[in-house]
Amino acid sequence: MDNTPVGLPGKGSRISDTTQERRDLREAVRQLVGGYGRSYFQDVVARGEKADALWSDMGKAGFLGVHLPEEHGGGGGGLADLAVVIEEMASQGCPMFMVVISPAIAGTVLSAHGTPEQKQKYLPGIADGTFRMAFAITEPDAGSNTHKITTTAHRDGDGGWRLRGQKYWTSGVDECQALLVVARDAEPGPDGRHTLSLFICDTDAPGLTFQQLDSALQLPEKQFMTFFDDVPVERAGLVGTEGEGLKQVFAGLNPERVAAACMANGIARYALARGAQYANERTVWKTPIGAHQGVAHPLAEAYIAVELARLMAMRAAEMSDAGLDAAEASNIAKFAAGDAAVKALDQAIQVHGGNGLSNEYGLADLWFVARMFKTAPVSREMVLNHVAQHSLGLPKSY
Incomplete structure (x- = not known):
């Protein structure tokens, strides 16, 4: 290649x-x-x-x-x-x-x-x-409902905490020196709810272990189950204000959605560039296949969807940089990019015919990475819930 x-x-x-x-x-x-x-x-x-x-x-x-x-x-x-x-x-x-x-x-x-x-x-x-610092928030039984996190921070006698619980789909923890962990406080607040806090722990801390998941994602970063068995965290490891972790974590979650959208958009651009190159070079009966509208129009339509997704992602990023509420824009950007990336990659593979399934052409092994963005870091269904409730004023459905 x-x-x-x-x-x-x-x-x-x-x-x-x-x-x-x-x-x-x-x-x-x-x-x-x-x-x-x-x-x-x-x-x-x-x-x-x-x-x-x-x-x-x-x-x-x-x-x-x-x-x-x-x-x-x-x-x-x-x-x-x-x-x-x-x-x-x-x-x-x-x-x-x-x-x-x-x-x-x-x-x-x-x-x-x-x-x-x-x-x-x-x-x-x-x-x-x-x-490098990994991020641990997702749990097997919590999913998108961060309030159901069960990894718990228990106070010890030295002014610090002990973390107990487990996380799911922790990306790249094996190549990081530290881990940013979202954990709930052991004791409930006055309203009976367990507030969340953010902690930093070293990845070689005693009691911290991780087990690789068998994932279809063709990425250098592996995915892990991460286990916390009384992992010690010193007072200096608390990020921000104790009990305000949910508010603080959104300082990273909206940028995460913008970043994920941009990665999806980049994959889509790569796929379209490869698809356009092949459509220009591949000839059937002395005619480049890109001259046929049946090949050209789907690529053009995918390109339009990608450019719209790119504009939304940049709008969300610029709103965030301006200190504006970028939650709606970040969610929409991620939604649009996830759909556009899958469409662009699928069409580029289709243009290549059988060659599209060969790793030599660099497309097929991107499929599950692109498809991931329809599910993570927030599913398209949760984005639709957000838009329905916060943008359209519809009743909360969950």
Whole structure:
């Protein structure tokens, strides 16, 4: 497979970039990641290894921390800048999920709610890629209902806590030095409900173990069940205010949805570029198959859906950077991107005919990654619930 940077002809799919700085950032990421390319990513995944070389270069170039404060080693930009980085990585066939987890979720939460000591300790490493932090929120019996989390923080006699419980689908914990954990308080509040808090624990802490899940996702990041058996957390490991974890975690969840949307959009752009290239080069009876409307129109329709999803993702990112309520926009962006990515990838595979099912063409092994975005990090059904209730004013259905 040719590993030159991937891009569409014509305008190059740059509708969402409204500033020269953002266009320059996109081009710089495209050149760096395109130098690795889809075949590098496929090879890493096939050998069960990590994309450490690419990760290290991204960190050295300042791309991983582009949205984090300059005083803590970041680029001083915003979520919109990180959105460009994530999308462009995926558009080169390298959808690295750790960028969503460590910089986008953990980095953003710590930047917003971490103590000065936590910011100084963790953010510089998150920004340059020398430190990775996983995120543990999902549980087997909680799903989208975060209020049902049962992983519990019990106070010990030294001013700290002991974490007990388990988490599900914890991505990349095996390659991280620390874990950002959402846990409920052991004692209920005055209303009888257990409030949530955020904690940081080292991944080599006593009592912390994890077991890999058998996943169809073809990514360097593996998925795990994570078990907490009286895992100690010092007082300094509490993020923000005790009991306000649910409010604080949304500092990371909305950016997570934007980041996921951008990764889906990048995958879609990669697929469309490959589909368009094949439709131009593949000839039947001396005619490029792209000249036929039966091939051209589905690709064009998929392109339109992707561009609309990209605009929504960038709108959500810019609203977040402006300090506006970006919940609705972030949910809509993720919904649109998930659907558009599956449609674009499916059509690109179809254009390739039987070759679309060959890993040599770099499309088929992206299927479950693209399909994931219709389910996670928030399902399309929960997005529809949010829009129905908060945007349309309809009665709550759950």
